[in-house]
Amino acid sequence: MNSIVNKSLRRLYLLGKTVRWGMRPCPAGARETRLIAGAQRSGTNLVMDILERSWEADVYHESDPRAFQVYRMRPLPIIQELRKRSRAKCFILKALCESQDLPELMEQLAPAKAVWVLRNYNDVVNSMVISFPRTHEDLQRIAQDRKLGGWRTEGMSEQTYRLVSGLVKRHGDALTNASASALQWYFRNVLYFEKGFYQHPDIKLLRYEDLVTQPQRTVSGLFEFFGLPYHPWVHGMVFSSSLRKRPAPELLPEVAELCEKLWQRFQELEKPQSI
Structure with a gap:
């Protein structure tokens, strides 16, 4: 029952964001892309869920058929069209299978920034x-x-x-x-090292262990880097119990x-x- 309620509340919240963007759309020239990269099972879903709680973020999970097919990003022209139609300040995409192509994606979807989510092996x-x-x-x-x-x-x-x-x-x-x-x-x-991402000014590392043990500091830092207004509510679902279970x-x-x-x-x- 809780799962059904949570899904219904999420749908209502996303609908509310869409209505808000329709009434107060972000100018196309001010829209920015944000990419979430890293390796599978590193906590990227949690990061996306946190970002989705921002009123200014149009978030596309890898399960979203508009932007992905079998977890792989659709061809770039489709992604660019989605970005063009978005009315939010930040257009946010998961880029796991495409992590090796971050600089190219950032160039094609500029202006853009990215975080690489790292979790202990x-x-x-x-x-x-x-x-x-x-x-x-x-x-x-x-x-x-x-x-x-x-x-x-x-x-x-x-x-x-x-x-x-x-x-x-x-x-x-x-x-x-x-x-x-x-x-x-x-x-x-x-x-991350072979491609020189650690030297890229618009790609930063986000440690999963920091996210779940110090959510306020880590998430506020993420939102500041992404240019999003921060409120503690966005990480209310974060707990450290996922570490070393x-x-x-x-x-x-x-x-x-x-x-x-x-x-x-x-x-x-x-x-x-x-x-």
Whole structure:
């Protein structure tokens, strides 16, 4: 019953925003794009839900058929038309399968800013093994033929491909779904450094752990970066109970070491590069 009530209230709220934009539309020249990127199961849905509570944000989740098809962003002309028709100050899109293309998307949808949502690999793996039980099969195919990777291998450097495919081939059937999920966490998040996103002035890192343990500071920083008015109500649904709900997954030592090194590299980023 609560789920039905919440869905009904959300629909009413979104309708209210649409009516408001119709009465007080944001001038086209003042409209800006905001992109939410990162790796799967990193908390991007929570970030989108928070942003959706802003009166100034027109939010397109990856389940929205207007902007996405099977979780992939529709062709850019369709997205540009949606942005053109929007009446809100901020046009906000999920860009998970397209995270490797952030600068190009930002240029085509300018003016634009983006955040990269990062979550510790242990929690991501615990979530992935439930939601994506065949990731190890996906990586076995990728190791045999990079072209079979689809969005997973788009933007992947040759160095990273050799590293990942070598690990997969070396361990063969011993590669569990947990270790495969950890490898995917690695090669999707290492893009942040390989693509130089950490040096881009309009791309910032948002740590999931900060979001759920310090929601006021983190969300106010996000809204300030995105140019949205902040109110504590927007993060009223945020709780820290999602952290370390289950024991750390059992990973191949090589995979665990790889992920831990990347995790530490993220921790060493200077504060101006993060929210």
